[in-house]
Amino acid sequence: MTQPAEVHTSLFVTCIVDQLYPQVGVSVVNVLRRHGVKLDFPSDQTCCGQPLFNSGYTQLARQLGKRVIDSFSLSDYVVVPSGSCAAMLKVFYRELFSGDPDYGEKAEQLAGKVFEFSEFLVKVLGIEDAGACFPATATYHSSCHLLREMEVRQEPLLLLEKVEGLELRPLPQAETCCGFGGTFSVKYPHISEGMMEDKIANVLATGADTLISCDMSCLMHIGGGMSRQGQPVRVRHIAEILEGQEETGGAGNG
Amino acid sequence: MADVKTRDFIAASGAAMEDVNLRRALRQVGGGFNEARLDAIEEVSWEAWEEWREEARRIKIHTLDHLDHYLEMLYEQVTKAGGQVHFARDAEQANAIVSEIAQSRGVKIATKSKSMVSEELDLNRTLEAIGVDVYETDLGEYIIQLAEETPSHLVAPALHKTKEQVSELFHEKLGVPLTDDIEEMARVARETLRSKFLSADLGISGANFLVAETGSLVIITNEGNGRLCTSAPRIHIGITGMEKVIPSLQDLSIFLRLLPRSATGQRLTSYVSMVTGPRRSEDEDGPEEFHLVLVDNGRSRLLADPDLREALYCIRCGACLNICPVYGKIGGHAYGWVYPGPIGAIVSPTLVGLKEAKDLPHASSLCGACREVCPIKINIPRMLLHLRHRLAESPSDTENSSTLTERQAARGYTWLMSNPAALSAAGSVAKLVQKPFSSEGKIDKRVSLPLVSRWTAARDMPTLAGRSFRQIWADELESES
Numbered sequence: 121m122t123q124p125a126e127v128h129t130s131l132f133v134t135c136i137v138d139q140l141y142p143q144v145g146v147s148v149v150n151v152l153r154r155h156g157v158k159l160d161f162p163s164d165q166t167c168c169g170q171p172l173f174n175s176g177y178t179q180l181a182r183q184l185g186k187r188v189i190d191s192f193s194l195s196d197y198v199v200v201p202s203g204s205c206a207a208m209l210k211v212f213y214r215e216l217f218s219g220d221p222d223y224g225e226k227a228e229q230l231a232g233k234v235f236e237f238s239e240f241l242v243k244v245l246g247i248e249d250a251g252a253c254f255p256a257t258a259t260y261h262s263s264c265h266l267l268r269e270m271e272v273r274q275e276p277l278l279l280l281e282k283v284e285g286l287e288l289r290p291l292p293q294a295e296t297c298c299g300f301g302g303t304f305s306v307k308y309p310h311i312s313e314g315m316m317e318d319k320i321a322n323v324l325a326t327g328a329d330t331l332i333s334c335d336m337s338c339l340m341h342i343g344g345g346m347s348r349q350g351q352p353v354r355v356r357h358i359a360e361i362l363e364g365q366e367e368t369g370g371a372g373n374g
Numbered sequence: 375m376a377d378v379k380t381r382d383f384i385a386a387s388g389a390a391m392e393d394v395n396l397r398r399a400l401r402q403v404g405g406g407f408n409e410a411r412l413d414a415i416e417e418v419s420w421e422a423w424e425e426w427r428e429e430a431r432r433i434k435i436h437t438l439d440h441l442d443h444y445l446e447m448l449y450e451q452v453t454k455a456g457g458q459v460h461f462a463r464d465a466e467q468a469n470a471i472v473s474e475i476a477q478s479r480g481v482k483i484a485t486k487s488k489s490m491v492s493e494e495l496d497l498n499r500t501l502e503a504i505g506v507d508v509y510e511t512d513l514g515e516y517i518i519q520l521a522e523e524t525p526s527h528l529v530a531p532a533l534h535k536t537k538e539q540v541s542e543l544f545h546e547k548l549g550v551p552l553t554d555d556i557e558e559m560a561r562v563a564r565e566t567l568r569s570k571f572l573s574a575d576l577g578i579s580g581a582n583f584l585v586a587e588t589g590s591l592v593i594i595t596n597e598g599n600g601r602l603c604t605s606a607p608r609i610h611i612g613i614t615g616m617e618k619v620i621p622s623l624q625d626l627s628i629f630l631r632l633l634p635r636s637a638t639g640q641r642l643t644s645y646v647s648m649v650t651g652p653r654r655s656e657d658e659d660g661p662e663e664f665h666l667v668l669v670d671n672g673r674s675r676l677l678a679d680p681d682l683r684e685a686l687y688c689i690r691c692g693a694c695l696n697i698c699p700v701y702g703k704i705g706g707h708a709y710g711w712v713y714p715g716p717i718g719a720i721v722s723p724t725l726v727g728l729k730e731a732k733d734l735p736h737a738s739s740l741c742g743a744c745r746e747v748c749p750i751k752i753n754i755p756r757m758l759l760h761l762r763h764r765l766a767e768s769p770s771d772t773e774n775s776s777t778l779t780e781r782q783a784a785r786g787y788t789w790l791m792s793n794p795a796a797l798s799a800a801g802s803v804a805k806l807v808q809k810p811f812s813s814e815g816k817i818d819k820r821v822s823l824p825l826v827s828r829w830t831a832a833r834d835m836p837t838l839a840g841r842s843f844r845q846i847w848a849d850e851l852e853s854e855s
Binding site: 133137138139140141142143145146149153161163164165166167169171172173174175176177178179180183184187215264265267268269295296297299300301303304305306307308309310311312313314315316318340341343344345347348 | 384387388391699700703704736737738739740741742743745746756759761762763764765766767776780784785787788791792794797801816819826828829831832833834835836837838839841842843844845846847848851852854
């Protein structure tokens with residue numbers, strides 16, 4: 121399963137994971153390495169520009185986009201632990217740089233190399249059983265950009281179903297937005313809050329003790345709401361689940 | 375033109391969220407439409423559905439690329455069938471055309487079947503001002519006319535009202551006893567409207583489609599009121615947007631499959647009416663005159679705009695409203711103009727002015743559910759993003775609504791994110807600053823942070839991590855590779 125040494129797989133860690141949830145980045149690295157991926161981390165990476173792009177500042181978003189495209193020009197694969205940021209790199213850069221004499225072609229090239237974390241495990245590495253153990257009763261929140269821009273629907277569930285000790289319960293109205301939407305939740309917090317309340321009610325209805333997602337931004341929002349309400353549900357990125365090993369150790373078959 | 379209240383979006387959406395009756399109405403009706411839509415698609419298979427969507431989109435692209443040609447064909451066919459076609463540049467002209475017909479023919483009573491374009495024009499107010507009694511005959515429209523409100527949904531105009539509210543309204547306005555029986559309420563409306571149908575001089579309808587090759591106006595309804603409006607009075611005026619034209623009956627068959635299924639989950643509506651000209655000599659009934667008023671009112675601007683033209687493909691099924699989690703929270707009125715929901719957030723700003731409706735393109739989490747359900751595959755999120763771009767960066771003063779503070783913040787953010795060293799330094803400072811205000815990895819909830827105070831009012835905000843991922847990578851992870 122180990123990739124050939126000449127294959128360069130790079131991590132685009134995302135701002136939220138870098139600054140707020142670095143342990144998720146560590147889990148991503150650990151899971152990928154356990155499966156033989158030689159991973160590098162271009163250290164000059166910053167933001168993909170999505171907050172600017174979604175606010176209409178297309179020209180400024182392009183400036184940040186060029187940095188990302190340049191930073192990852194030598195990579196064969198770019199793994200992103202977020203459906204939203206992955207969509208920015210893979211889908212929206214192509215539109216941002218469409219017709220650009222210099223970066224148009226480069227954006228196309230990058231698009232072919234970008235994979236969301238769970239998508240990378242299943243589609244590129246061919247792994248469905250990550251050899252993880254994570255005793256919990258959980259439900260899975262599919263983030264909108266992962267579903268509808270990246271079109272990654274089944275991959276996270278395939279991986280989670282194989283996790284030992286993890287009881288996965290279906291989330292009612294699973295494909296309805298949680299109301300985060302980046303700047304949306306800041307501009308219209310009341311509407312965002314209403315959507316969040318519905319999502320939390322659905323999570324609680326499952327009786328799960330753990331809410332899993334591929335996007336920390338949704339989890340910051342839903343988890344922040346549940347924490348304020350004192351709900352006993354923890355939130356985890358899928359990489360943290362797939363990193364899980366039995367405490368006796370050595371259970372990983374990667 | 376209808377009153378524009380799009381500037382009130384924040385206040386109106388806030389009030390809507392507090393409205394218990396509205397929330398109940400939205401929950402009940404919206405969910406039902408979505409389930410019915412999915413059942414109807416599954417019945418024909420997703421493969422067939424996808425083929426129909428592709429075909430419908432192809433027809434719309436083709437027709438709008440050759441709109442002049444098809445409008446001319448339509449004009450010729452309607453005229454040949456004995457009808458008259460009027461082109462209206464804007465709402466004012468459209469209202470003037472209808473008023474002139476009504477006045478010169480001595481019209482006293484008009485019955486109307488549902489038409490969003492007439493709402494756009496505020497036609498009822500215009501006709502009432504010249505002494506014509508106008509009666510809405512679609513049950514939902516009748517309810518909101520009695521309540522002196524506007525539609526809150528494209529196909530279910532009174533969706534925002536619970537049956538209890540409707541019962542109280544009928545009790546108050548029509549003097550009938552209170553009831554919780556919906557059939558009884560429908561019976562009351564039918565009885566009241568029957569005499570209007572029989573005494574009306576003028577019937578006004580919208581059009582779901584206009585078939586160019588035959589000159590036919592097509593309306594689909596479930597109540598039969600459309601058929602009475604278009605056949606009983608001596609004059610029929612069809613009034614609609616010029617984008618409703620499609621080339622042929624063959625094309626119509628695709629749209630008749632898509633529209634009812636997308637709107638209400640029906641295979642077909644109870645009535646599909648095709649009106650071609652006025653009564654012919656051999657017909658037993660039908661109007662003596664048939665007029666078709668084709669309204670532009672900003673649509674040519676959309677047509678000429680390659681980034682927004684797709685909005686004209688809309689067949690007003692309302693599926694994007696039913697699936698939209700934002701619409702599901704705030705309902706239709708908060709959007710502040712005739713067309714609500716995701717498609718309305720594109721159509722309204724382009725028809726009433728982008729700066730006038732600057733909140734609407736932002737009032738979306740960009741979840742993409744609207745695009746997924748749209749029977750014509752209209753890329754609504756992309757157009758919302760495009761409108762946001764114009765609001766932020768357009769060189770035109772009529773579009774750009776960004777403030778200096780916003781622009782500076784956006785530029786500052788870009789600079790910071792272009793300078794990793796500065797970003798690191800800023801992170802170190804922020805970590806020091808947050809220290810007194812945080813515990814257990816959360817910002818203290820009593821702290822009011824600039825910009826996000828309302829966010830943190832309902833959610834705990836995580837603190838910046840002690841060591842960022844990039845530091846952990848440099849300290850520990852890199853050497854392991």
